[in-house]
Amino acid sequence: MxxxxxxxxxxxxxxxxxxxAGYLFIAPAVIITVVFLAIPVLLAFWVSVSDxxxxxxxxxxxxxxxxxxxxxxxxxxxxxxxxxxxxSIRNNFYYVLLxxxxxxxxxxxxxxxxxxxxxxxRGFFRTAFYFPSVTSSVAIVIVFQFLFLGTGAVNAVxxxxxxxxxxxxxxxxGIFHGFVSIFGLTTxxxxxxxxxxxxxxWWEWLSGPxxxxxxxxxxxxxxxxxxFMLLFLAALQSIxxxxxxxxxxxxxxxxxxxxxxxxxxxxxxxxTVLTLGLIGSWQVFDQIxxxxxxxxGGTLMTPAYLLYESSFIDLQWGQGAAIAFILFVFxxxxxxxxxxxxxxxxxxxxxxxxTAVKGGVS
Amino acid sequence: MRTSQWSAxxxxxxxxxxxxxxxxxxxxxxxxxxxxxxxxxxxxxxPAESGYYEDAAARFTEETxxxxxVIIANDLIQQLGQGFAGNSAxxxxxxxxxxFQTYAAQGFLEPYAADLANAGEFLPALQEQFSYQxxxxxxxxxxxxxxxxxxxxxxxxxxxxDADVPTTWxxxxxxxxxxxxxxxxxxxxxxxxxxxxxxxxxxGGTLIDNxxxxxxxxxxxxxxxxxxxxxxxxxxxxxxxxxxxxGGEAFGLGRAAMVIEGPWINGAMQNDFPDREFISVELPxxxxxxxxxxxxxxxxxxxxxxTRDASMQFIEFLTSDDEQLAAAAAFGVIxxxxxxxxxxxxxxxxxxxxxxxxxxxxxxxxxxxxxxxLTEFNSELExxxxxxxxxxxxxxxxxxxxAFDSAQ
Numbered sequence: 001m002x003x004x005x006x007x008x009x010x011x012x013x014x015x016x017x018x019x020x021a022g023y024l025f026i027a028p029a030v031i032i033t034v035v036f037l038a039i040p041v042l043l044a045f046w047v048s049v050s051d052x053x054x055x056x057x058x059x060x061x062x063x064x065x066x067x068x069x070x071x072x073x074x075x076x077x078x079x080x081x082x083x084x085x086x087x088s089i090r091n092n093f094y095y096v097l098l099x100x101x102x103x104x105x106x107x108x109x110x111x112x113x114x115x116x117x118x119x120x121x122r123g124f125f126r127t128a129f130y131f132p133s134v135t136s137s138v139a140i141v142i143v144f145q146f147l148f149l150g151t152g153a154v155n156a157v158x159x160x161x162x163x164x165x166x167x168x169x170x171x172x173x174g175i176f177h178g179f180v181s182i183f184g185l186t187t188x189x190x191x192x193x194x195x196x197x198x199x200x201x202w203w204e205w206l207s208g209p210x211x212x213x214x215x216x217x218x219x220x221x222x223x224x225x226x227x228f229m230l231l232f233l234a235a236l237q238s239i240x241x242x243x244x245x246x247x248x249x250x251x252x253x254x255x256x257x258x259x260x261x262x263x264x265x266x267x268x269x270x271x272t273v274l275t276l277g278l279i280g281s282w283q284v285f286d287q288i289x290x291x292x293x294x295x296x297g298g299t300l301m302t303p304a305y306l307l308y309e310s311s312f313i314d315l316q317w318g319q320g321a322a323i324a325f326i327l328f329v330f331x332x333x334x335x336x337x338x339x340x341x342x343x344x345x346x347x348x349x350x351x352x353x354x355t356a357v358k359g360g361v362s
Numbered sequence: 363m364r365t366s367q368w369s370a371x372x373x374x375x376x377x378x379x380x381x382x383x384x385x386x387x388x389x390x391x392x393x394x395x396x397x398x399x400x401x402x403x404x405x406x407x408x409p410a411e412s413g414y415y416e417d418a419a420a421r422f423t424e425e426t427x428x429x430x431x432v433i434i435a436n437d438l439i440q441q442l443g444q445g446f447a448g449n450s451a452x453x454x455x456x457x458x459x460x461x462f463q464t465y466a467a468q469g470f471l472e473p474y475a476a477d478l479a480n481a482g483e484f485l486p487a488l489q490e491q492f493s494y495q496x497x498x499x500x501x502x503x504x505x506x507x508x509x510x511x512x513x514x515x516x517x518x519x520x521x522x523x524d525a526d527v528p529t530t531w532x533x534x535x536x537x538x539x540x541x542x543x544x545x546x547x548x549x550x551x552x553x554x555x556x557x558x559x560x561x562x563x564x565x566g567g568t569l570i571d572n573x574x575x576x577x578x579x580x581x582x583x584x585x586x587x588x589x590x591x592x593x594x595x596x597x598x599x600x601x602x603x604x605x606x607x608x609g610g611e612a613f614g615l616g617r618a619a620m621v622i623e624g625p626w627i628n629g630a631m632q633n634d635f636p637d638r639e640f641i642s643v644e645l646p647x648x649x650x651x652x653x654x655x656x657x658x659x660x661x662x663x664x665x666x667x668x669t670r671d672a673s674m675q676f677i678e679f680l681t682s683d684d685e686q687l688a689a690a691a692a693f694g695v696i697x698x699x700x701x702x703x704x705x706x707x708x709x710x711x712x713x714x715x716x717x718x719x720x721x722x723x724x725x726x727x728x729x730x731x732x733x734x735x736l737t738e739f740n741s742e743l744e745x746x747x748x749x750x751x752x753x754x755x756x757x758x759x760x761x762x763x764x765a766f767d768s769a770q
Binding site: 031053054055056057058079080081084149150151167170172293296297298310311313315316317340355 | 439440443445447449450464465468469470471496555602603605612733734735742744745761764765
């Protein structure tokens with residue numbers, strides 16, 4: 001080390017050669033990023049504006065530029081492609097709407113519970129809650145398939161308490177539709193039946209997740225909350241005991257302590273968990289693939305599965321890539337929105353004093 | 363500092379080498395070298411099927427010296443797509459009827475079939491099925507038709523005799539109702555176009571008639587209405603409602619006394635439900651006469667294949683009557699040649715009903731782009747019972763028309 005330092009000094013300025021070394025050091029990462037990320041993304045973008053049909057390289061001379069045709073086919077042109085896309089967005093929207101808040105709340109709850117010093121056998125519970133996350137989702141889906149058969153274990157339990165359970169994975173009824181049908185509303189009112197978006201009528205948009213999708217939502221919450229619990233747990237453990245003591249001295253009860261001390265201090269982790277959850281649930285694919293595509297009634301179809309199907313099965317690679325890009329932009333926008341909502345705001349109500357303190361500290 | 367620079371350089375160099383190694387070494391690996399080797403991608407329904415092809419490949423190698431590598435696909439269509447996109451399509455592959463038109467229309471296929479030595483021996487209906495724009499593209503591997511399977515124990519228990527085997531829709535309704543008991547429905551079949559569609563055809567309907575989309579015809583509605591009536595009477599239930607993955611499973615488990623399936627049911631029953639006693643009969647005829655679907659697979663070859671001659675030799679070998687009958691014995695499909703299918707009916711009298719169906723079998727609609735429309739139709743069939751046949755057919759008409767127009 002000493003010799004190397006000497007030599008550098010002899011060769012000129014102390015910073016000489018550092019830039020070159022720096023570039024060399026980042027070169028592997030840059031090359032990997034370019035080869036495995038930038039080039040595929042650019043290529044996919046090219047595919048989304050081309051008529052490539054999956055034969056040989058997308059850069060071969062027979063492939064033509066078609067502009068926004070592929071994007072138009074799934075968004076503005078009436079037809080099956082548009083309807084499938086609209087439906088997949090609806091399905092996934094309800095999935096995200098339920099999965100993200102539920103998994104975040106559950107994982108936070110679990111983390112707080114297993115973080116309590118008074119809890120006996122914490123190690124056991126931590127492992128138990130984390131276990132579904134390390135199990136292959138394929139295995140879990142298959143187990144769920146058996147549990148949620150029409151005559152499966154879940155329905156057997158329901159029957160024991162006098163409820164006739166549905167034929168879960170084969171039930172395409174949207175839960176909102178199911179709910180309003182209790183009050184005799186089975187056909188859409190005209191103002192909902194006529195208008196619509198992306199080829200799907202408002203009535204269809206308002207169907208809610210299907211019964212089959214509810215099982216997948218439950219499955220996703222079950223499998224991912226363990227991972228996020230771990231993130232919250234790490235963050236919880238970095239909150240010093242003295243802060244809690246201080247809160248205790250100030251007379252905060254457990255709820256007040258949680259909402260005024262713990263939760264604000266977990267904000268960066270909360271952002272991470274929400275973002276990861278949002279991205280993950282907009283890209284749900286493997287469960288759908290294992291369950292054999294969009295059945296029942298196309299209510300399990302998600303954009304990620306649809307893009308697979310239009311590319312590999314229907315050989316509409318351009319449309320598949322277009323779906324991927326729309327999904328990509330959509331996820332980015334949602335993440336930005338969420339970041340904006342969770343941004344650090346200067347406290348307003350007890351303004352002056354606190355801002356002054358904050359300024360003083362930083 | 364020096365050491366770190368060197369190691370960084372070494373790391374970068376190593377990475378470049380690794381990446382270079384990932385690209386294919388040579389483009390023309392299987393040119394016209396003396397001992398050629400072929401790759402064959404198949405989808406296997408059972409160990410019997412893959413076992414047969416491995417043996418057949420070995421026999422072919424013995425005969426000609428050409429090596430054949432048999433690859434068994436987990437997901438045939440996905441692996442084919444990957445192969446074509448990566449410029450490494452298999453030399454010979456299974457191509458199912460519902461994908462043929464799409465692949466031919468996209469220019470993926472070599473139209474070699476007319477040049478085969480045995481090109482004229484294939485059943486005319488199959489030649490037509492695997493022709494695109496009047497050119498015979500790929501050799502039919504084998505085919506199957508749909509028949510009606512009857513659980514003979516349930517049949518006897520319901521007091522039915524050979525004379526009661528249904529030949530008309532009315533007969534079918536009657537025996538299905540008789541066979542329906544607690545825990546057993548009379549009839550089951552997949553809730554999909556590939557099954558329900560035969561009833562539409564039996565009523566005289568078609569989806570495409572002389573270049574016109576006729577999905578919303580009265581005949582098709584009549585066919586669907588008949589199926590609906592069976593559902594309403596409780597004598598027809600679809601496999602998901604019987605806790606089964608497909609019709610054969612419901613049949614094997616004894617939850618359905620009759621199913622509509624093809625010759626593959628024999629192998630499936632042998633593997634999974636060896637105790638199930640059953641017979642296969644022709645489908646009952648509808649008001650417009652008998653009709654069934656024929657499903658076939660052909661031997662696809664990628665366009666401009668460098669191994670065209672060797673592949674054709676291999677395909678000729680596989681489609682010879684001897685090999686096709688051996689395949690039939692192994693896993694129950696019907697040979698695709700006129701003489702082969704006749705010999706098959708003689709050798710396997712229990713499958714005579716499937717061969718008899720050839721006379722009036724039609725291929726399901728399968729032009730490029732139709733697959734997505736039929737998937738949509740299948741998912742609308744799930745609301746069967748809630749929606750009326752006319753509205754299901756109306757949306758089928760719209761979608762099929764759009765796909766048909768863009769396929770022209």
